[in-house]
Amino acid sequence: MAPGEHRSDEQHRDEHTADRLWGTETQRAIENFPISGRPMPVSVVRWLAIIKREAARVNVELGLLDDGLAGDIVAAADAIANGEHDDQFPIDVYQTGSGTSTNMNVNEVIATLTGGVAHPNDHVNLGQSSNDTVPTAAQLAALELIEQRFVPTIGGLIDELRARAADFDDVVKPGRTHLMDAVPVVLGHEFGAYAAQLEECLERVVTAQPALGRVPLGGTAVGNGIGSHREFGDLVLRRVSDAGLLVTPLATPGDRIARQGSHDAMVAMSGALEVTAVALTKICNDLRWMASGPDTGLAEIRLPALQKGSSIMPGKVNPVIPEAVLQVAARVVGNHATMTVAGMSGTLELNVMIPVMAASLLESIELLSNGMGVLTDKCVAGIEADRDRCRALAERSLAIATALNADLGYERVEQIVKEADRTDRPVREVAREHGVEEFVLDRALDLDRIARGG
Known part of the structure; x- marks a missing residue:
């Protein structure tokens, strides 16, 4: 094929196997975008089918589409919306930025399912654009x-x-x-x-x-x-x-x-x-x-x-x-x-x-x-x-000395903490040696009270 030459629609159709419901535009897109191997999410396809199903009904109401033709479109779109033809939408997600390729894929499959009675653009896509x-x-x-x-x-x-x-x-x-x-x-x-x-x-x-x-x-x-x-x-x-x-x-x-x-x-x-x-x-x-x-x-x-x-x-x-x-x-x-x-x-x-x-x-x-x-x-x-481990770790923590700040002041508590850390002893023991009374220690170092904010 010479540079710039395009295959005819007939050539594209000839390459389709019997189980393929899509048409020429879909086939071109398949060939143009062999990028990720990931098709457009099937849920988007199914919702496109729902939109086209209801669009056909509305176009009948508006006097723009024959009732019998619309019925064929509705039946075909219903089948797609119900997941009966998920394998007919293979176009890569990395495609034309409007999603036109997938929209035409849906239009063509619906048209085929009507036995070719409906045209993918004139009937299935009536009142619509890929852009909306x-x-x-x-x-x-x-x-x-x-x-x-x-x-x-x-x-x-x-x-x-x-x-x-x-x-x-x-x-x-x-x-x-x-x-x-x-x-x-x-x-x-x-x-x-x-x-x-x-x-x-x-x-x-x-x-x-x-x-x-x-x-x-x-x-x-x-x-x-x-x-x-x-x-x-x-x-x-x-x-x-x-x-x-x-x-x-x-x-x-x-x-x-x-x-x-x-x-x-x-x-x-x-x-x-x-x-x-x-x-x-x-x-x-x-x-x-x-x-x-x-x-x-x-x-x-x-x-x-x-x-x-x-x-x-x-x-x-x-x-x-x-x-x-x-x-x-x-x-x-x-x-x-x-x-x-x-x-x-x-x-x-x-x-x-x-x-x-x-x-x-x-x-x-x-x-x-x-x-x-x-x-x-x-x-x-x-x-x-x-x-048990949670409790033991809490009791060993020097940070419980923070509860003594109100009684002793920050700097005095800091001295107790540093000594407890240096000597690897509990805060309570060191504080007792620093003259803190037992009732103060019992009240201030109550772990349950500290853990609940005071």
């Missing part, structure tokens, strides 16, 4: 995953952390700042803090949901709705809402041009997910520290032993679940970096990084949901406290 349908499908797919997976899973983790907080409410242990000994704390309070941290993460995600429900459907090519009936977008979204697949209210935005040139709602949701990843990193690192040992580390808690920890050191058990979740968190943080750069890439009337934004956002939701589920079931639910 693909971001709409991406946002709806993200909402579905947030509602059905993320929210219940983080809620389960929060509940389990609250349960451990109650179990460990009588366990006093050393506090630590800068990884150095600090005044005692209650182990249950630490777990309660983890739950509170994740409750705030959940609040951020829920706060970001309404904006994700405002989608640019009906904006078509540049956001001004050319080629689409002015009521089309609202009517389709009303039908999608009535289908009951989502709880979040759906609506068209005040300005579709703004929503197609930029995708701040998706970036904002990704940011809320990144904060969740940051919180999980803190929690999982704390669990690893507190479980470290068992003989030469902190060894204040015991994590469930799930598998061998070493191929060479017999009997070694590692904190495998927290480590797995730490890697999930790292990936989510990386995905948000991608989302940020992609979100900055809107130029005039179109952002041209929609496919990678969809893939990154959906992967973050999926990874966090799965990771938190595993953390809940295989780790947090089975955590045990070594009560």
Whole structure:
């Protein structure tokens, strides 16, 4: 083939095998983008099918499409939405930045499923553009995953952390700042803090949901709705809402041009997910520290032993679940970096990084949901406290002398602490030698009182 020469549509069709439902444009895209081997997330494809199903019905209402032809489109789109043809959408996620290739893939498969009666552009894509349908499908797919997976899973983790907080409410242990000994704390309070941290993460995600429900459907090519009936977008979204697949209210935005040139709602949701990843990193690192040992580390808690920890050191058990979740968190943080750069890439009337934004956002939701589920079931639910060791470490901590400040003053207490450290003796013993009365020591050095703030 000479440079610059293109294969004919007939040549493309001839290469299709009988089980392939896509057409010429899809085949060209397959050949043009052999990049990652990762197709567009199937949830985006299914939501595109739902949009096209309801679009066909609305176009009948508007007198723009024959009822029988629309019925064929609805049946074909339904089959795709139900996952019957997932293998027919192979185009790489790294494709044209509007997602046109995947949109045409869906149009062509639907047209084929109608027996060729429906035209992929004139009928299936009627009133639509890739520039409004693909971001709409991406946002709806993200909402579905947030509602059905993320929210219940983080809620389960929060509940389990609250349960451990109650179990460990009588366990006093050393506090630590800068990884150095600090005044005692209650182990249950630490777990309660983890739950509170994740409750705030959940609040951020829920706060970001309404904006994700405002989608640019009906904006078509540049956001001004050319080629689409002015009521089309609202009517389709009303039908999608009535289908009951989502709880979040759906609506068209005040300005579709703004929503197609930029995708701040998706970036904002990704940011809320990144904060969740940051919180999980803190929690999982704390669990690893507190479980470290068992003989030469902190060894204040015991994590469930799930598998061998070493191929060479017999009997070694590692904190495998927290480590797995730490890697999930790292990936989510990386995905948000991608989302940020992609979100900055809107130029005039179109952002041209929609496919990678969809893939990154959906992967973050999926990874966090799965990771938190595993953390809940295989780790947090089975955590045990070594009560005796926690108490012994708290009693040995020189930081308990802080409770004497009110009676003796900072400098006098500092002298006691330095001597206790130098002579490797308990604070109580040294303080007694410095003339501190026993009733003062009993009151001030009450570990339970100190751990609960006074």
